[in-house]
Amino acid sequence: MLTRLTVHELGARFRSGEATPSEATRAYLDRIGALNPKVKAYLTQTADGALAEAAQADARFRSKCPLSLLDGVPVGLKDVFCTRGVETTCGSQILRGFRPPYDATVVARLRAAGAVLLGKLNMDEFAMGSSTENSAFFTTRNPWDLSRVPGGSSGGSAAAVAADLAAATLGTDTGGSIRQPAAFCGTVGLKPTYGRVSRYGLIAFASSLDQVGPFGKDVADTALVLQTIAGHDPLDATSATIPVPDYAAALSQGITGLKVGIPNEYFIEGLDPEVEAAVRGAIATLERLGAEAQSVSLPHTEYGLAAYYVIAPAEASSNLARYDGVKYGLRVPGARDVIDMYSRTRGAGFGAEVKRRVMLGTYALSAGYYDAYYGKAQKVRTLVLRDFQRAFEHVDVIVAPTTPGVAFKLGEREDPLQMYLNDVFTIPVNLAGLPGLSMPAGFTQNGLPIGLQIIGKAFDEATILKVAKAYEAATPWRERKPELEAR
Amino acid sequence: MAEAKISMKDVDHVARLSRLTLTDAEKERMRRELDGILTYIDKLRALDTEGVPPTSHAVPMTNVMRDDDPRPSLPQEDMLQNAPDGSGEFFRVPRIIEESGGEVRNGERC
Numbered sequence: 020m021l022t023r024l025t026v027h028e029l030g031a032r033f034r035s036g037e038a039t040p041s042e043a044t045r046a047y048l049d050r051i052g053a054l055n056p057k058v059k060a061y062l063t064q065t066a067d068g069a070l071a072e073a074a075q076a077d078a079r080f081r082s083k084c085p086l087s088l089l090d091g092v093p094v095g096l097k098d099v100f101c102t103r104g105v106e107t108t109c110g111s112q113i114l115r116g117f118r119p120p121y122d123a124t125v126v127a128r129l130r131a132a133g134a135v136l137l138g139k140l141n142m143d144e145f146a147m148g149s150s151t152e153n154s155a156f157f158t159t160r161n162p163w164d165l166s167r168v169p170g171g172s173s174g175g176s177a178a179a180v181a182a183d184l185a186a187a188t189l190g191t192d193t194g195g196s197i198r199q200p201a202a203f204c205g206t207v208g209l210k211p212t213y214g215r216v217s218r219y220g221l222i223a224f225a226s227s228l229d230q231v232g233p234f235g236k237d238v239a240d241t242a243l244v245l246q247t248i249a250g251h252d253p254l255d256a257t258s259a260t261i262p263v264p265d266y267a268a269a270l271s272q273g274i275t276g277l278k279v280g281i282p283n284e285y286f287i288e289g290l291d292p293e294v295e296a297a298v299r300g301a302i303a304t305l306e307r308l309g310a311e312a313q314s315v316s317l318p319h320t321e322y323g324l325a326a327y328y329v330i331a332p333a334e335a336s337s338n339l340a341r342y343d344g345v346k347y348g349l350r351v352p353g354a355r356d357v358i359d360m361y362s363r364t365r366g367a368g369f370g371a372e373v374k375r376r377v378m379l380g381t382y383a384l385s386a387g388y389y390d391a392y393y394g395k396a397q398k399v400r401t402l403v404l405r406d407f408q409r410a411f412e413h414v415d416v417i418v419a420p421t422t423p424g425v426a427f428k429l430g431e432r433e434d435p436l437q438m439y440l441n442d443v444f445t446i447p448v449n450l451a452g453l454p455g456l457s458m459p460a461g462f463t464q465n466g467l468p469i470g471l472q473i474i475g476k477a478f479d480e481a482t483i484l485k486v487a488k489a490y491e492a493a494t495p496w497r498e499r500k501p502e503l504e505a506r
Numbered sequence: 507m508a509e510a511k512i513s514m515k516d517v518d519h520v521a522r523l524s525r526l527t528l529t530d531a532e533k534e535r536m537r538r539e540l541d542g543i544l545t546y547i548d549k550l551r552a553l554d555t556e557g558v559p560p561t562s563h564a565v566p567m568t569n570v571m572r573d574d575d576p577r578p579s580l581p582q583e584d585m586l587q588n589a590p591d592g593s594g595e596f597f598r599v600p601r602i603i604e605e606s607g608g609e610v611r612n613g614e615r616c
Binding site: 116117118120121212213214227253256257259319321322325326328329336340343344345346347348349350354355356357358359360361362363365366367369371374375377378379381382385392394395396397398399400401402404434435436439450451452453477 | 512516517519520521522523524525526527528532535536539540542543544546547548549550551553555558559560561562563564565567570572580581584585587588589590591597599600601602
């Protein structure tokens with residue numbers, strides 16, 4: 020079955036002529052037709068465009084000149100990326116019907132590499148959430164248990180890879196929105212260093228935290244997609260000019276002598292015992308492979324979440340000011356003046372969580388509260404960053420659980436604060452701008468995936484990928500797939 | 507239960523700053539939920555941050571300059587195609603400035 024193959028396996032079949040991009044694209048479209056009604060990963064499908072792009076890729080393989088290792092590979096995109104002429108909603112009613120006039124840089128780079136775009140994937144509205152339950156349209160289901168959430172905000176991107184509804188996907192991670200759904204869905208997901216990947220054409224949530232990254236069926240695929248999208252972009256002033264290394268070359272190196280830090284503060288009360296056992300098991304495996312594990316301390320971990328829930332909403336309240344019913348998207352009729360039009364449009368177009376965060380951010384930035392909330396949170400951010408800097412004086416990577424627990428049931432976390440607490444282990448990495456990856460480290464007794472988080476130094480995704488590859492090669496988790504057809 | 511951190515008056519004020527029309531039910535829920543979140547955020551006060559500089563971006567960045575070369579922009583037509591009320595080469599909005607002695611048009615177009 021072509022949809023089970025990794026990007027690398029699929030590419031090999033294209034090159035040998037055993038399969039064509041059109042065959043792979045049709046296989047994915049058929050599978051999406053059969054299983055997307057259950058998983059609900061896609062918001063928009065672009066079948067006609069995909070078949071046309073695949074036919075062009077067929078021709079390139081026939082003439083033995085494919086564009087890249089991603090040529091002809093069917094991929095999906097979180098609906099947060101602008102795609103020229105293809106509806107882009109960001110999971111929100113306020114952007115319903117919006118057809119961007121240009122492609123995001125990461126989309127342009129995937130297209131230039133020959134990738135075939137299957138469609139746009141569901142997400143929490145404006146990437147605010149941890150379950151896709153905040154999507155204005157519907158909730159995506161976890162392929163391992165359809166009564167559970169896939170995580171979020173990039174839940175559609177994670178579920179699509181886990182359910183073989185795309186060969187690879189892109190998501191974004193502001194406080195854990197790639198790593199947490201990757202953990203819940205049992206895929207590999209990588210949040211690169213802040214600045215590693217261009218954000219031009221990415222619909223902004225919190226600009227000092229947002230970063231684009233890949234989901235893959237395995238570590239090598241994830242590395243390949245990162246290779247394709249990483250690097251400086253003159254259209255994004257925050258993208259770094261630091262050269263992008265050869266990630267594939269890093270994968271084959273061993274981890275003998277590599278120093279792995281285990282943060283005491285991530286093994287706390289409230290951590291699911293099955294998650295803890297799996298992560299401790301993974302650390303033992305890394306030691307068996309030659310790595311040296313040692314304790315590190317990240318003492319301000321417990322304050323990261325509180326700082327994040329000031330900083331991210333503050334930035335969001337500013338970024339989301341652009342949704343005013345003028346340039347694109349929804350406009351509510353019948354307003355008495357322009358301010359009334361803005362207010363009614365935003366009141367009708369934003370969902371509850373987006374309104375909550377805009378209000379929280381506006382409050383934290385308003386006169387009289389700025390120093391107490393925003394100023395304080397920025398100082399705490401410095402303390403979180405220094406924690407990591409000190410730890411990385413002694414170790415090469417930090418290994419920890421991605422989340423305190425596994426995928427929860429739909430509707431189980433109604434209180435916003437309970438939902439936020441789910442991100443306690445992922446948020447500090449965003450505050451510090453560091454790269455972090457989540458990958459499967461086993462399953463609970465109930466068959467739900469458990470995520471292992473590997474955190475690296477700034478711009479050192481290569482070492483993370485090296486560790487992840489070594490662990491993947493030594494463990495059987497990648498072989499296990501959700502059984503969707505039987506249900 | 508500690509004293510409420512945020513009043514209904516605060517909710518009204520912040521909603522106005524945020525340009526958000528909220529229903530009465532939304533306002534009450536918002537007050538309760540923001541109160542809970544702000545109470546949680548208050549744990550930051552326990553930390554001594556005297557002399558700690560603020561971090562706005564984790565990766566140090568200063569102004570990024572580029573050459574001042576004119577380049578083509580996206581066509582005006584493309585940029586207007588998503589407008590809920592486009593008119594020729596303009597975005598049309600309800601009246602913003604009140605005419606002296608005149609009436610504000612009731613925005614019947616929008």
